Every structure is written in structure tokens, then in C-alpha cells.
Amino acid sequence: MSVVINIKNETGGFDFVGSRGAGEIVRKRMKKELDKGSTITLDFNGIEQVTQSFIDEFFGIFIRAFGIEYVRGKVRLVNETQGIKDTINFVIKYSKERSA
Numbered sequence: 718m719s720v721v722i723n724i725k726n727e728t729g730g731f732d733f734v735g736s737r738g739a740g741e742i743v744r745k746r747m748k749k750e751l752d753k754g755s756t757i758t759l760d761f762n763g764i765e766q767v768t769q770s771f772i773d774e775f776f777g778i779f780i781r782a783f784g785i786e787y788v789r790g791k792v793r794l795v796n797e798t799q800g801i802k803d804t805i806n807f808v809i810k811y812s813k814e815r816s817a
Contacts, residue, residue, distance in 0.1 A: 718755045722746055725763040732765045740774025747775055751791060762796040772808045780812035 725731070727746060728739040743759075750757055761767075779788050797805070 718753070719758060720750045720755045721758045721760055722750075723760045723762065725761075732763055733767070734764060734771050735768040737770045737774045740771040744775035744778060747779070747792070756791050756793070758793045758795055760795050761798070761801055764796075764801065765798060766800050767804055769804055769808055772804050773812070776805060777808050777812040777815075780809060781815055785809065785813055 722743065724734065724743065727743055728734045734740075747757055776788065776792075779792075794802075794805070
């Protein structure tokens with residue numbers, strides 16, 4: 718089963734998401750779906766930018782706990798801006814180094 722999580726809807730409808738609290742909301746929703754065996758599509762439609770703290774709260778935590786291959790196999794991204802991609806890639810790189 719595949720589930721789409723719309724980041725803008727989950728985090729209050731803003732075009733900038735920066736808090737760990739917002740990331741925690743996304744992480745808890747992701748965990749609930751992953752525990753059911755679902756794959757997840759994170760839809761960044763309408764989000765212009767995010768902070769490292771926001772992305773770390775779900776991507777970083779999952780990568781450090783389960784490894785990058787697990788996350789790559791379970792999570793897909795759509796509608797992310799280049800700035801969002803850059804932030805995600807930074808968090809992935811940092812998290813991979815911390816989990817090694």
C-alpha cells in the first residue's frame with residue numbers, strides 16, 4: 718500500500734516549514750504508515766523551503782535508526798524545490814555519517 722503525505726496540509730498550510738515540532742508531526746504520521754507496511758510519498762507541493770531541523774526530525778531520525786537503504790526503499794519525494802532537495806541531501810549526508 719502506498720500513502721501520500723502532503724507536507725503543507727500536515728504542517729499548517731504554510732509555504733515555509735522550519736520547526737522540529739512540524740517535523741515530529743510528519744515523523745509520527747510516517748511511522749504509523751511504515752508500521753502498517755506502507756510505502757510513503759512525501760508531497761512538497763506548495764512548500765518553498767524547509768529547514769535542516771524540520772527535515773532531520775524525520776529523515777535524519779529514520780536514517781540513523783534504520784539506514785539509508787531502508788528509507789530509500791520506503792519513501793519517495795514529489796514536488797520538492799531545488800532548495801528542499803539540497804536541504805534533504807545535506808541531512809542525508811550528515812545522518813549517514815552519524816549512523817556509520
